[in-house]
Amino acid sequence: MEGIPINRRLSAEFDNVGAMKLCAVTSDFPIDDRTIEACQRGDSEGFRLLFEVYKDRVYSIALYYFNGDEASAHDVTQQIFLKLLTHIRQFESRSEFSTWLYRMVVNACLDRKRALRRFLSLDNSHAHEIPAARKSMEEKVIQNEREASIRLAISGLKPKLRMAILLKHFEELSYDEIAVVLGCSKGTVASRLNRGHQILARKLVHLRGYGPGGGGWEE
Amino acid sequence: MNMFKKHVTHEISAFLHGELSDDMARTVKMHLAECGACRNALEEIRLGERLASTLRQVEAPESIWREIHTAAETQKRGAQKWSWPDRLLAAAFSFAAVMAFSLFLASYVPGRPDAGDAASWEVASVRGTPQIGNLRLHDTGRLRPGDSLETNAHSEAKVQIADIGHLTLDPNSRIRLISTNSDQHRIALDRGRMTATTWAPPRLFVVDTPSATAVDLGCIYSCEVQKDGSTLLHVTLGLVALDFHGRETVVPAGAFCRTRPGGGVGTPYFEDSTEPLQTALNYVDFGGNESERARQLDIVLREARPRDTLTLWHLLPRLRERLRSQVLDRMVALAPMPQTVTRSGIMSLDADMMDSWKSELEKSW
Numbered sequence: 001m002e003g004i005p006i007n008r009r010l011s012a013e014f015d016n017v018g019a020m021k022l023c024a025v026t027s028d029f030p031i032d033d034r035t036i037e038a039c040q041r042g043d044s045e046g047f048r049l050l051f052e053v054y055k056d057r058v059y060s061i062a063l064y065y066f067n068g069d070e071a072s073a074h075d076v077t078q079q080i081f082l083k084l085l086t087h088i089r090q091f092e093s094r095s096e097f098s099t100w101l102y103r104m105v106v107n108a109c110l111d112r113k114r115a116l117r118r119f120l121s122l123d124n125s126h127a128h129e130i131p132a133a134r135k136s137m138e139e140k141v142i143q144n145e146r147e148a149s150i151r152l153a154i155s156g157l158k159p160k161l162r163m164a165i166l167l168k169h170f171e172e173l174s175y176d177e178i179a180v181v182l183g184c185s186k187g188t189v190a191s192r193l194n195r196g197h198q199i200l201a202r203k204l205v206h207l208r209g210y211g212p213g214g215g216g217w218e219e
Numbered sequence: 220m221n222m223f224k225k226h227v228t229h230e231i232s233a234f235l236h237g238e239l240s241d242d243m244a245r246t247v248k249m250h251l252a253e254c255g256a257c258r259n260a261l262e263e264i265r266l267g268e269r270l271a272s273t274l275r276q277v278e279a280p281e282s283i284w285r286e287i288h289t290a291a292e293t294q295k296r297g298a299q300k301w302s303w304p305d306r307l308l309a310a311a312f313s314f315a316a317v318m319a320f321s322l323f324l325a326s327y328v329p330g331r332p333d334a335g336d337a338a339s340w341e342v343a344s345v346r347g348t349p350q351i352g353n354l355r356l357h358d359t360g361r362l363r364p365g366d367s368l369e370t371n372a373h374s375e376a377k378v379q380i381a382d383i384g385h386l387t388l389d390p391n392s393r394i395r396l397i398s399t400n401s402d403q404h405r406i407a408l409d410r411g412r413m414t415a416t417t418w419a420p421p422r423l424f425v426v427d428t429p430s431a432t433a434v435d436l437g438c439i440y441s442c443e444v445q446k447d448g449s450t451l452l453h454v455t456l457g458l459v460a461l462d463f464h465g466r467e468t469v470v471p472a473g474a475f476c477r478t479r480p481g482g483g484v485g486t487p488y489f490e491d492s493t494e495p496l497q498t499a500l501n502y503v504d505f506g507g508n509e510s511e512r513a514r515q516l517d518i519v520l521r522e523a524r525p526r527d528t529l530t531l532w533h534l535l536p537r538l539r540e541r542l543r544s545q546v547l548d549r550m551v552a553l554a555p556m557p558q559t560v561t562r563s564g565i566m567s568l569d570a571d572m573m574d575s576w577k578s579e580l581e582k583s584w
Contacts, residue, residue, distance in 0.1 A: 053225040055283065055284075056277065056278050056279050059280075059283075060279075062434055070280075071345070071375075072280075073279075075414075078286055078290075083455070085287065086473075111490065129497060134277035150270050151274075154274075168271075169271045170276060173350075175236070190229070190238065191229060194228070194231055194232040194264060197232055197263075197264045197267030198264050198267055200266075200270055201263040202263070202267075204266070204267070207270055
């Protein structure tokens with residue numbers, strides 16, 4: 001397989017073992033310049049790879065941003081990849097692709113929010129369930145409750161704080177990267193995350209024992 | 220107060236994420252060792268940080284890929300130039316398809332065998348109970364010419380546009396089906412917002428709004444009628460023409476265009492243009508005071524990037540000579556004119572030269 005472009009290799013693997021395998025292979029796969037160039041040349045396999053790598057991340061950000069509203073997350077995700085399909089030639093490889101992509105996601109979420117605001121209030125009465133991973137029924141119920149609390153707390157944050165939290169915790173972007181995506185300074189990112197974490201902690205103090213390392217604080 | 224005594228609560232998230240310089244991190248650590256208030260803040264923020272880190276990624280529905288694929292095909296078709304013989308052929312094909320589809324529906328949809336369904340569209344409730352006329356829709360129904368489809372704050376509907384596409388109707392919106400036949404499918408959007416996806420030859424799907432008419436050129440777009448009757452068009456893919464008294468403005472993918480009752484069609488602008496540009500452009504398009512318009516135009520010109528030549532090109536014929544000249548100066552600075560185009564030609568709005576330059580500029584749109 002050596003010497004074959006990565007998107008071709010993955011595509012061949014996709015043909016052999018199906019979509020699930022491709023998803024597994026690509027979920028943590030960094031998109032490199034060759035894949036981007038392939039997409040810019042109109043290579044459909046390259047674009048499929050790009051889609052597989054980023055679809056869940058884009059969908060998840062939108063889903064949490066819109067408090068579990070699957071229709072909004074669906075629309076935003078579709079819109080983002082349609083835009084990618086038509087605008088990817090405008091991407092210049094001197095900037096980081098993921099930063100460029102997430103900037104589009106942020107703008108799409110803001111656009112949709114502006115449109116929805118005229119018709120609906122995105123309050124908790126419209127909260128939707130975010131599907132949980134497969135677990136035992138009891139664990140699932142408990143986990144769902146905890147996650148619903150966290151999700152509600154996040155959806156109650158101001159949009160600017162919410163998006164900073166989502167970009168940090170879903171995408172593990174650095175403060176510099178978040179600053180580029182949100183079009184603000186690194187200091188502003190630090191301040192939004194600080195404030196966001198503080199508000200979450202105050203709202204979710206009852207979940208003190210939950211989460212990684214939740215049994216006790218590491219110092 | 221020296222550096223060690225200054226509270227560090229604002230730096231705590233950055234400290235936890237390893238985003239501080241070594242010196243600053245050392246300062247924060249030393250301060251935390253001595254300050255109980257900041258240690259409490261650290262505990263609190265660490266809890267918030269840890270809970271936020273439990274967010275799980277959710278798998279996107281696979282259907283999104285299929286929809287993107289369909290939309291991409293739509294765009295390819297929409298981008299094709301249609302000659303009249305092609306259009307006639309396509310219209311004939313569409314007619315045959317509509318007839319076949321209608322016959323199929325007449326044969327297989329229980330309780331709806333009448334021939335009138337040949338000219339009706341299927342409507343499905345996405346959520347809540349939209350209404351067709353006075354009929355509350357719990358599942359699916361049919362929209363016939365003359366019917367209105369209305370959603371309230373808690374309902375949304377999806378409509379099959381004959382065999383050429385579909386549209387979704389947002390909450391608090393109303394459309395009316397004016398006509399549907401092989402030559403044209405026409406609705407009126409009275410209020411609210413709809414998003415249309417079509418895969419038909421250009422100009423088959425038409426939406427009348429209180430302030431203009433949107434003519435589909437093969438694409439995905441949303442159209443929103445606001446309370447004052449103004450319309451905001453947003454094109455996601457392909458092209459849409461906005462027609463006002465026979466004067467047409469073509470809006471490309473990624474752009475918005477606003478129309479106002481009595482004010483005509485505004486100037487298109489890209490969604491990623493700056494907010495000051497968008498605000499100033501709104502005044503240039505619809506504002507009343509001439510000197511203020513000139514001032515707002517300065518903002519538009521200052522904020523414009525090469526891609527915003529979309530906006531500047533459309534402004535040229537809308538402005539008097541002095542302001543047009545300013546726009547032209549800015550355009551030349553952003554994107555030089557091709558050799559076949561002259562300044563005097565553009566100032567006199569020579570159609571061929573305007574088109575030639577537009578063809579060049581479009582590469583950055």
